[in-house]
Amino acid sequence: MQDYLRHSFGLEGKVALVTGAREGIGFATATALAAAGARVAVTSRSADGLLPVLEAIREAGGEALPLTMEMRDLASVRAGIERAAEHFGQLNVLxxxxxxxxxxxSLTYTEADWTEVxxxxxxxxFFAAQATAAIMARSGGGxxxxxxxxFAHKAMGSRAAYAASKAGLEQMTKVLAVEWAPYGITVNAVAPGTVLTPSREHLFVTPEALAERLRIIPLGRFGEPEDIAPAIVFLASPAAAWITGAVINIDGGMRL
Ligand SMILES: NC(=O)c1ccc[n+]([C@@H]2O[C@H](COP(=O)([O-])OP(=O)(O)OC[C@H]3O[C@@H](n4cnc5c(N)ncnc54)[C@H](OP(=O)(O)O)[C@@H]3O)[C@@H](O)[C@H]2O)c1
Incomplete structure (x- = not known):
């Protein structure tokens, strides 16, 4: 059984890069990938912010590389990806x-906010995937x-830019899955429901706000980052070798 699990889900010898790993889902994902055996590059806009995730990975016996990356600055995105590949000698998972x-x-949404989102x-x-795929294509896949x-699936007010981005991200996932399959690269997505990460907690401080959101989650609770990370490890693992262009909904049924 142990051998079967390691063979199917283990990531020994693999290198992963997780963007936005300072806290929340990114933190849980980076530590989960490391626990599965991968060496992990983690990014934030602030190097200091990465100290807790680096410590968590190292305490668990893993190896991590901190990178500063600003997603709006494509030169910084490309430099971070190249640095990770150079440091570890390969890059297998983004x-x-x-x-x-x-x-x-939406009536008052600003151009600046729309552009930022x-x-x-x-x-x-997209450009992180492009830079990573160029490296993966040379090494047989990833x-x-x-x-x-x-919110790529469920319409709720005041989220037009976010919903459009995430719906676009999902269709982009499918196009890239088709386009890069010949290089051995799979491209998949996970679509979380409401997860109480530090950036979201302030939205649900009143009992009314909490109750209103819980009412539309059939499984009756908010998600934890640890509800999302295992599905990402699965998609990175040998067990998911024949899965591409898929979206795994992890939302307690909220989209339904
Ligand atoms: N939490 C939820 O309920 C929920 C639900 C559905 C989907 N999601 C998605 O899950 C992902 C993680 O969400 P989360 O709640 O765990 O996020 P979070 O706690 O807010 O963390 C977001 C991460 O994104 C990084 N980030 C934000 N703007 C950036 C920029 N301009 N350049 C580089 N990095 C930037 C932050 O990096 P810094 O360290 O630089 O701040 C941070 O590490 C997001 O894509 C989010 O849309 C979340």
Whole structure:
């Protein structure tokens, strides 16, 4: 059984890069990939912010590389990816996790906010995937996993830019899956529902806000980053070798 699990789900000898790994889903994903045996490059806009995730990975016996990366600055995205590949000698898995949600009514939504959301949530991930795929294509393949959202599927007000980015990210996932299959690169996505990460907690401080959101989650609770990370490890693992262009919904049924 142990051998079967290691053979199917283990990531020994693999190198992964997780964007936006300072906290939340990115933190849980980076530590989970390391626990599965991968060496992991982690990114944030601030090097200091990465100390807790580096410590968690190293304490668990893993190896991690901190990188500063600004998703809006494509030169920084490409430099980080090249640095990870150079440092570890290979790059097998990219997790496009960094993302932002700026909520505001569409009648007054600003150009600046629209541009920022689209740049961080869609343009940055495309060019990160492009830079990574160029490296993967030379080494026989790899795995790209994009972190989408339930709001790619479910319409709720004040989220037009975010929903458009994530729906775009999912269709981009499918196009890249087709285009890069000949290089041995799979491209998949996970679409989380509401996960109480530090950036979201403030939205649910009142009992009314909490109750209203819980009402639309059939499984009756918010998600934890640890509900999302294992599916990403699975998509990176040998067990998912024949899965591409898929979106795994991890939302307690919220999209339904
Ligand atoms: N939490 C949820 O309920 C939920 C639901 C559905 C989907 N998601 C998606 O899951 C992903 C992670 O969400 P989360 O809640 O765990 O996020 P989070 O706690 O807010 O962390 C977001 C990460 O993205 C990074 N980031 C934001 N803007 C960036 C930029 N301009 N350049 C580079 N990095 C940037 C942050 O990096 P810094 O360290 O530089 O701040 C941070 O590490 C996002 O794509 C989000 O859309 C979340």
């Amino acid at each position: 997790v496009n996790n960094a993302g932002i949600a700026i909520r505001a009514p 689209l740049e961080v949530d869609l343009r940055g991930p 795995r790209i996993i994009n972190v989408s959202s339930v």
